[in-house]
Amino acid sequence: MLNATPVRSQKAARVIDRMSKKLNRQIAGSLAACVHCGLCTSSCHYVQTNPDDPTYAPAYKADRIRKIFKRHFDWTGRVFPWWVGAASVYTDADLEELKDVAFGKCTNCRRCSINCPMGVDFATANRMMRGLLVSVGVMPEGVAVVSKDQWEIGNQMGVLKEEYLDTLEWMSEELSAELEDPTAVIPVDVADADVVYAINPREVKYDPRTIADAAKIFHLAGESWTMPSEGWDMTNFGLFSGDDDLGGAVARRLYEKVVELRGRKLVISECGHGYRSTRCEGPNWAGMDVPFEMESSVLTMLRYIREGRITVDKSRNTTPVTFHDSCNNARSCGLYEEPRELLDLVVTDFREMYPNRSENYCCTGGGGAMSMSEYTPRRLKSARVKAEQLAATGAKVVVTSCHNCVDGLSDLIRHYKLDMQVTQLVNLVATAAVVPARVAVPAAAGRPAPSLAGRRILVVDDEPDVLVFYRSVLEDHGATVVEAADGETALALARREKPDLVTLDLSMPGTDGGMVFEALRRDDTLTDVPVCIITGRPELRRLIYDRAVRPPEGYLDKPVDDETLLRNVRKILEVT
Amino acid sequence: MSELLHFAEHRLQETALAVMASVYALRLVWLFRFRAGRDRQAPTGSRPPAMARGLLYSWLNVGMPWAMESTRTQAGLYAQFVVFHLGVTAAILLSFVIPYAPHWLDSRALVFGFEGVIGAAFVVGLMRFYRRLSQPTMRAISTPDDYFSLALLTVWFLLAVLAAPNRPETNEPILLAYFFMTAFFLLYVPFSKISHYLYYPFTRYYLGRTLTHRGVYPIRRGPASAAVEGRRVLAADAHRRPERSPTC
Ligand code: SF4
């Protein structure tokens, strides 16, 4: 009997077919030119933390893609496949292996690319492979969920329009109160503004303070600015998933909104992949020349200070800080001097991190890694490089201009038990900004905080210290607190006590927070009870957001300070 | 000189060179059939980046060991690279000098020069072979072509060293071996990874174009990078810190 040619699965056939359309000269050159010299090997954070595993070497990972390229698109590989390491993909299992490399062993940080003497840009080839796999439905679950949200709801985190506008309103109120100035508001959909400000949905969901801080800076600078009510998400999961169609659709949505509002400039809040996607790659994916200027809010803030539109007092930021360059900002967009110039103006003790700028190491949560929980142990192991880099600075605060890096760094700081906090430039600038006398900040003691009296709050967490902390903060402000240390008790207490609010940890032994959350939502008597998730494991978000029930009313990352806890509880309970 | 040696030095080399040039041309046609990407983004920075400077930086990268961390921190490997490629250049040059300007080799100094450079490249070839065989990562990324190309060049270096004095009267077998090997080398190169230098200008052009347009090239490092387009950078104490890698 003759040897049968292996049968190729439909998905594998489609990947090969689509590769021919995705390949451009730059990628083909990168795939053809590698000489396997191994010089790039040590530039990868995965290699540094897995020195005995050659499968993490950038050239090895690139060869998983290169072998297909050689087999189908390069004549040497067609004629002598074995000789040049060419091989095809046949089964869905082959594609799963590719998925493991393309998504699970590389954050597309491009550090190996700038360390290759041949100019081989593996990160770009890897993004192409991600896109091919996504096009046949082979991808980590988190990538599928986030992509779906961005396609269907218009932003990566499934933030609904009402939730977004609600948050803007809330932050607007906070700002007016802080500055005692009714004109200090967040303008929405104002036509002909000089600046249209677009943000990351993470700011709405987990970090609304950055919106209020940016609004404060725009207000103090006397800027004519606005935020769009739709198409406001400047992040773009297409960059991570390799899906150029998604990338183009998301970018176009934002550009069209700016055009509709006749905005003169689009200012992009601090986010590495958002900045790269919106300013650099977006016009390519969308296939359009953008008719307005785009800049990072880092440049905007720096200009305001230089032009004297806002005055800053750096003595308000005295804690030692270091700066983490996001890969997308520094290595792909050249944004690395301006953040340092800004830091020089708003902090007193800046400590440089080494290596830095375009040679910096990835936060290890890049390339969408934070949404791929199946690779979390690998990610955290590779994060040792970053942890050592952070610790060596001796700083207490790491500043970064990227929301993705905020999550990645926070997670590794927790994992490696570093005594550090993560913040962004906008927070430091807002703190340092001197408010002119006409909008003097009232003394904190001058305004009595609204009471939570009469509110019954069920706090659920398996850590006794955390329960004690929540109880003391909430009871000090008049709330009645009921505690549960596990899921079953939480459900029983919720049914008995009918609380006004449940704060819920996700990671608990037995019935986890996700199951408790769904049970609450599906119980007719409890379905309207607002829930605030408070977790130290952001990678477990899918336990909540993957469920076909109404999303939680609040979400906080641990550790939570008393002010944040109270602000969020008040917001959810509408106590103002 | 025997007829065979004359054939090997002239007709064989010319034929091999012509074949190599044709296959190279086909390789370029193949590469250019892939569409070139277009970058629509506005250039980074208040002034358009100096594209010519960035491209030059990208192309000359290979001669600037300080430009990349990988060459800065692996100086030994970089030195090997330099010696190896000088050896290739010298061995190719020798294959033209012997047939077309043999009187050059009347100079003992020049023969020593060829022998020294190509001999050093031969030693580096052996070291590279050892590295490729002994390191698990290098083994994992090596194909039969990688081993064969390296072995081919290393043996070729040895033959070139022995052929350098150009003594057909006493050393014809070595000269024959050197020229037949050179011809084989020329014919094999376009099909192997040795053709990488054909791609070098293109891969470095595209990477250089993108990274210059986006303000990344030429790479700046702290704390040495001070003023950028006339602006002040860095906190004062950063200048006192030595650069170091956190993992070395
Ligand atoms: S990618 Fe570049 S540095 Fe890495 S092995 Fe290939 S040629 Fe060498």
Ligand code: SF4
């Ligand atoms: S792009 Fe970054 S994570 Fe991926 S292989 Fe290169 S250095 Fe490693």
